Amino acid sequence: MSPHVGSRVRSSRRSILKVVVIGAGIVGVTTAYEFAERGHQVILIDKREGAGLETSYANGGQLGAGEVAPWAGPEVPWLALKWMGRADGPFRLRLKADPEQWIWLLRFLMRCRASAREERVLPNLGLALLTQSRMDEIAAKLTSEGAPLAFDERRDGIMQIFHYERSLKEAAHGAETMRRAGLEQRVLTAAECVEVEPALASSVQRGEIVGGLYCASDRSGDAHVFTRELAARAERLGVRFVTGAEVERFETQGDRITGVRTNGWLFGGDAVVLAAGIGSAKLARQLGLRIPVYPLKGYSVTVPAGEGVAPKVSLTDEARKIVVSRFGDRMRVAGTAEVSGYDTTLEMPRAKSVLDGLLSLLPQLSAGAGEAQFWTGLRPMSSDGSPLIGQAGRYRNLYLNTGHGSLGWTLGAGSAAALADAVCGETPRLDLTPFNIKRFSFI
Numbered sequence: 001m002s003p004h005v006g007s008r009v010r011s012s013r014r015s016i017l018k019v020v021v022i023g024a025g026i027v028g029v030t031t032a033y034e035f036a037e038r039g040h041q042v043i044l045i046d047k048r049e050g051a052g053l054e055t056s057y058a059n060g061g062q063l064g065a066g067e068v069a070p071w072a073g074p075e076v077p078w079l080a081l082k083w084m085g086r087a088d089g090p091f092r093l094r095l096k097a098d099p100e101q102w103i104w105l106l107r108f109l110m111r112c113r114a115s116a117r118e119e120r121v122l123p124n125l126g127l128a129l130l131t132q133s134r135m136d137e138i139a140a141k142l143t144s145e146g147a148p149l150a151f152d153e154r155r156d157g158i159m160q161i162f163h164y165e166r167s168l169k170e171a172a173h174g175a176e177t178m179r180r181a182g183l184e185q186r187v188l189t190a191a192e193c194v195e196v197e198p199a200l201a202s203s204v205q206r207g208e209i210v211g212g213l214y215c216a217s218d219r220s221g222d223a224h225v226f227t228r229e230l231a232a233r234a235e236r237l238g239v240r241f242v243t244g245a246e247v248e249r250f251e252t253q254g255d256r257i258t259g260v261r262t263n264g265w266l267f268g269g270d271a272v273v274l275a276a277g278i279g280s281a282k283l284a285r286q287l288g289l290r291i292p293v294y295p296l297k298g299y300s301v302t303v304p305a306g307e308g309v310a311p312k313v314s315l316t317d318e319a320r321k322i323v324v325s326r327f328g329d330r331m332r333v334a335g336t337a338e339v340s341g342y343d344t345t346l347e348m349p350r351a352k353s354v355l356d357g358l359l360s361l362l363p364q365l366s367a368g369a370g371e372a373q374f375w376t377g378l379r380p381m382s383s384d385g386s387p388l389i390g391q392a393g394r395y396r397n398l399y400l401n402t403g404h405g406s407l408g409w410t411l412g413a414g415s416a417a418a419l420a421d422a423v424c425g426e427t428p429r430l431d432l433t434p435f436n437i438k439r440f441s442f443i
């Protein structure tokens, strides 16, 4: 092992690194793949029995460069108060006797300003566009090798739909910023929404929708299938995937991590990447690092798409606070945000409120409601709405790739590629400075 991965990489770009990646969700698997593709030795560790079984399992499926603004914004405290106490509200706060939660909430509230939100949009957009192009490159490579990666991807775009003129106007204003940064979004009238997505006809007839914002280049797909399949390809590239192994602690010497200890195993590497989703904060604390990443619980429901009645375009219903994506013959709806610690209990009234949102928007899907599959997951949410990527803390061979919150599918592959560039001393595809942990002033 080299004394410092940074100096080793700079002195000899061709040397083979041994990289330990902790966490096999969408972020960890794409990270492992990136290093393996560059010829490095990778150990991928997860406590679960396979890849993509935690938060990356049944998310909303949107790969939406047009929707990368952080959730923290000026309207959020008022909306939170409005929904407080409503069992079926899209937002819920359950205060815990846990300083980690309070500190995160304080940080989040401090970001509920328009300027703070705007500050994060362009960095996130860069990462989302890199994700799309990197996914294209990976797909092209695997296809050329005769083993295309199928994950129910759709390239029919994503449409945000609005129930109020004011929200539509605000969205149109935001689209200007995106347009200047190179992302085209079209403002639609209600009638144009139906032209683009005929499945919205009944909603428009009921007078619910005043208009939409359509990003034709956005996509959707099944993050779990992608993660699982890419993990298998990574193994074929030589990645050693250790499952059922919970990382419990680290061994350190001076400014280096020398070992990653699981229940029964000790792994060493030149670089250690922490990509453990909501498990990242606890592991980072052991290394003297406080990272502002806290779970935000959400629900998803998957129903049969039915014959010819389901939308092809992925949808974001701004008023109902749900996203809807089609995966082949399945429809997935996802929503709700709950600050309630690490509890993953599936509460049926809340899960049903997400299904109700889908059926009121698209009543034609009611026939499949009896076959609904409910799921809940914990978004690894950073307080400012951007992930933490790059070297961190006093251990020079520790790298973070975590805190992707509600955008892990949208930003995952780009985060992995950019991090691998940085660790391997390659020409960076993206400046990672906006994602460095140093942006948080008090840690």
Ligand SMILES: Cc1cc2nc3c(=O)[nH]c(=O)nc-3n(C[C@H](O)[C@H](O)[C@H](O)COP(=O)(O)OP(=O)(O)OC[C@H]3O[C@@H](n4cnc5c(N)ncnc54)[C@H](O)[C@@H]3O)c2cc1C
Residues within 6 Å of the ligand: 022, 023, 024, 025, 026, 027, 028, 045, 046, 047, 048, 051, 052, 053, 054, 055, 056, 057, 058, 059, 060, 061, 062, 063, 064, 245, 246, 247, 248, 275, 276, 277, 278, 279, 280, 283, 297, 298, 299, 300, 323, 334, 335, 376, 377, 378, 379, 380, 402, 403, 404, 405, 406, 407, 408, 409, 410, 411
């Ligand atoms: C309801 C819902 C809807 C969503 N919709 C979208 C969407 O439409 N688009 C989008 O872009 N994003 C969406 N997201 C967010 C996205 O799913 C997450 O950002 C993403 O899955 C996070 O990926 P990850 O790899 O960081 O975490 P995970 O997928 O949770 O992976 C982390 C892995 O680390 C492992 N791990 C943790 N601790 C340890 C340890 N100590 N030792 C070993 N292994 C460990 C876990 O087992 C897990 O496999 C949604 C999330 C939810 C909950």
